[in-house]
Amino acid sequence: MSKGARAGAVLVSFAVGIALILYGIFGYLRSSPAVVSAVPSASQPNSVNLIMQVDGAVGVGPHPNWVGYWVQDASGVWHQTTLVKVPVNTNVHVTVYEYDSGGALRNAVWSQVAGVQGGTVTLNGTSLRVINPSLTTGNGIAHTIVVPGLGIQVPLYGVGASAKNFCATGPCNTSEAHTVTKFSFFSGNQTHKYRWQCFVPCGLGYLNGNGGPMTTLGYMGGFIEVVGK
């Protein structure tokens, strides 16, 4: 083989190697769920609405039977994600439709509400500071929304696992069994990217429930990114 041919082969090999590396980075490792931005209305520039649902099985993607979140964008379209953006210096009004079943808590601390405006959430229209897992029908706590950087902790009351119209797979709709939790928080006066996570082990099929969806972005953990207006 001539020197020129050898040089060509080396250069082609390098190019292929670099292409493979870039594909690995951008084709897989950098891929992430969609990001939903909460935008204020013209009439209420200092507040946004954030509407989410939690499904026992998200129904789409690489793990359709994993528990996870869907988030509604400004046009009413649901996206299977846990990445949201909210504006800085804004009151964020969150509505969570919980379609998953719950259970007893291993630590009663997780039943406390913290870090939200007024120190309360409304569960199915009732204002509460503590969500007792054995509340009413004893459905238990399904999940928690915890944002350590903002001090937020909100337990989400589950639905009865034996409900006749239990939503088997997402995206679910309000004709199916669900609970509704509403709360508000202030996004703060600086831009930041806050990690949030469900702290109740809820990954069915995993020991203690801490694997799979609990450790994967787009299912039971995500980011609330506070961005400039």
Next chain:
Amino acid sequence: MAIKTTSFASGGDGGRAVAGEKKGFRLNAFTGLIAGGLGYLFGHWMGNAIAGGYQQVIGSGQNDIAILLGFIFGTIGWFLGLGILNYPLKKMAGIEPPLEGYEFEPGVMKYFRFTLDNKVVGIQYLFGMLFYFFTAGLLALGIRTELLSPTNHIWGPATYLEIVGEHGTMMMMMMTSVVMGPFGNYLVPLMIGSKRVAFPRLEAAAFWFTPAAYIILLSALWQGGFQSGWTGYAPLSIQQGVGQDAYLFSFALLGFSMITSSINMTATIINYRAPGMRWSRLPMIAWGMITVAFTMLLSVPILIDGLYVMGLDRSVQTAMLYAGHGGSSFLWENLFWFFGHPEVYLLALPGFGLTMEILPVFARKPLFGYRTAVTGMVGVAVLSFFVWQHHLFQSGMNPDMRPLFMLTTELISIPTGFIYLVGLGTLWRARMRFDVPMLFMLAVFFNFLFGGITGVYVSDVPVNVTVHGSYFVMAHFHYTIMGQLIFAVMGAIYYYAPLYFGVKLNEKWGKIHFWTMFIAFNSTFLPLFALGLLGMPRRVFEYAARLQHLNQWVTVSSYVLGLSLAFFVVTFVWQLAVTRPKSPLNPWQSRGLEWQVGYPIPPGNFDKIPVILSGPYEYGDPNALPVADLTPAEPSAVGVSSGGEI
């Protein structure tokens, strides 16, 4: 006593052409990939057929049995596709197989085949190891890029931990063979005057385990990774997705590679030394290899045992490592570190072997305190089995055991000090030549000083309580492994390129590579000590904002380090494949036996078994005998001696 071997029936001519053997299509790495892929599909299908209906599988959507069976059959397919199993299978069927893999073959295709020539295996290992090292290095840059900012993220948190786990596992498991593979396999038979290794099939198979392990380990990234990191602690390792199966299986494959390689190396050094190659004349690389081989043989089976237990817990729901089901996570921690801490030394010892080998050549002095250096190596190898619990000081272990393991760990600094002082003694009043290999060897001593001394600190229980799990510990072990081992390997590549390839690498480019790598390495890892003392924990992708500037400094330095290594890759490949600057024979004027056979080295290494006349490090002694008689008048034997005195 001489051990005689038959001349060829058992492959004893060490690589000569097999007359009349049928030529034509031969199995290779590409057929291996195809067979491996088919094997994986078959195993996966079988796993789904067996366990697809299990409640655990239905609930989690995860079938570990299918994944592990896929890996098992994939690996069997890989070996079948490479032709590695042809010989034993035919033997078992009562067919006398041809001695495939011994013939001399020009061109590059031999590097993609199962071959029994120790020099081809050495070069396969060299490029394989460099490939694995640079893959893991790229992952390290991914880690550092994420840490540019405490709040703006490049990766998701789980992806970050996947990258950390992949980087750590690939470095720690693959680099166990970075010296024994490329240098032990290639050089030891030449250094001890042997025509071949003891078990060439095991040697070659040991290499072909590594690409399978690499592919499987890397595949974890596409399967959700494993956030347990390279230590694989339970219960996290039991709770993880199928990426953890890739971790445990690839690590076990590397374990088999280490064992087979070590069996071959031990048997070769003990039984295949030429007449006159006394233990007191054994080159330091060979000492490094035999101490490491014994260490691997005694420690790696424990790791494989632990991985087997992990695999059972994950796939068939046994409860040996998971405390919630009656098992014990301490079981894994002990099984893992009983391998894991000797492993740190089986990374360091070969690096010291290379250093001790190369220093006298450029110091032009005998190795100072040969017996002291050997004692140091043996001492480190033996003591390495009595220190593993220092990794568990914070685990809740019996506190009364901590002083014992603190003591044994601190004791190991004594034989390590022997080796270090032998190096310094060799340099004392030497008229050194500062060629590129020597610069790397000097850097080994500089870097290891930081790694070694901080090792004494972190082995101390009160200090360990403070710095455990911090960047201080990370800086410590990067200094001992990358600062020592990888610098030694780089120096050895420059040193042995004339012997391996007939090419002398450009000195100016080599010095650019060395200085940029040396400065960038220290600029990257020295601040990590400070970061650790300032409270930065390992394995977090968000950290305190006050640590951002130091982290940015480290990240930028790591980019320079990456560029320096990229510069090496480009210049190395360019010179080997394109410009091919021809090297004179023995350009460093080494006394080593391996340099006396000329270039290219014949397939059987030596025309006749040489007779060793003196040690390899008698530099500067005008009365020193030549190292060996390569054409002894009376052939000692067709085979070899067990190293008997002459």
